[in-house]
Amino acid sequence: MYKQRLDGRKGDELRPMEAKTKVIPNAQGSASFKIGKTWAIAAVYGPREIYPKFLANPKRGILRCYYNMMPFSGSGERIRPGSNRRSQEIAMVMTKALEPVVDLSQYPNSVVDVFVELPQTDAGTRCAAISAAAMALADAGIPMKDLVSSVAVGMADDKIIADLTYKEEHIYEFNPESLNAVVSDIPLAMIHNTKELTLLQMDGEITKEDLLKALELGQKAIEKVYAVQVKALKENFIEESK
Template sequence: MAYTKRHNGRKFDETREIVAKVGVIKNADGSAYYRQGDTEAYAAVYGPRQLYPSFLKDPSKGRIRCYYNMLPFSGMGDRVRPGPSRRSKEISLVTEKAFQPVINLEEFPNTVVDVFIELTQTDAGSRCAGICAASMALADAGIPMKDLVVAVSVGKVGKRLLVDLDYEEEAYEDEPVADMPIAILPRTREITLLQMDGQITKKEIMDAIKLGEKAIQKIYNIQKEALRAKFANGGRDVKRK
């Protein structure tokens, strides 16, 4: 059966419901919550602070370190084994690389900024949700950065290009599927994360990125609003479909 309609009635360029909140973890220097459909991420930022082991120190600028972690109950019924796995280490690394071009830590030599991303619930697109949450948490921690980082997944199911795949679409079995998480800086439209899994042509990749840019603009506005809301009236939910 050809994929002509999304199973939950969304339009092909429509994201799931997005909720963003800043300042959810009081002990952290900065924190944020980001939910996209059933994918839920918390990010906490600590630092800049002293970096150990000392040989990792960079005397010319500060470093950023990211930890991506899925909680044991966050999967779809199967218990996720706690602790770092091959997958979570890879995602931690690409998240770190997505932020490296925007973080301005020349003022803080020899220090580190730690970013902890915890997923309480996942339904595909978890690295994108993690990046969106981390980007707000970094801004909330007062870290100097050139831009917020906004991420969304785009892809192809059957012959249709679409935005923000959920697990059911990612695991669609009747036709080939391609899934591409992308992270973009909204002001300069630079891409800081681009991964791909599945079958897709070069032209379709370019079209998919264009489709993603529209969703990115929308997510960026929600992020901005959430950050402003925390400082304007003590942190309230920002909801937008």
């Protein structure tokens, strides 16, 4: 069904994944999530009093996410230090993807801050950030209905594929034979139990038929991400129970 890709993977094959919790001792919760060369580290602080005060919600707490790619973190152009429009947009996307599973009704007038740093990247950064952040929230003991897992699917070199790399997102630069190929990148995030999508974005072009195939592939790929997240959380629980 799937042709071999630039890095030798099958179309439905994800890059190797690693996940662990308790990576930042001073945070209420923390997690690391790696997929291929993309590495996200998340730290949770809170619930704590929110400033400025006018942001407070007397009925429930507020979730705030922050996203930052370190300079020289990976493929493409050098990343400038500090916040920028792209990092602010992805932080908002992360917040929207995670809010449906987080129950902050116990923490009125409070905020839970999630900081994600990416020291190394090779595409799929927002997806890795969401997966790491969900684990960090669980590690912090924040009430959650379920985990959110995230991965990108899309089309490159006329193939529907999961977990695109930077080279696949820029296939024209790395494969001269692909000058006429349609490229699309579709980041997804899903709640495991309900199969509800909390993130669906698209960059590029794709037909309706191929989009449906990509979404089906994405659901299967997300299950693999979820399994890695759960394994890491269980290993930490077993270690703490000793």
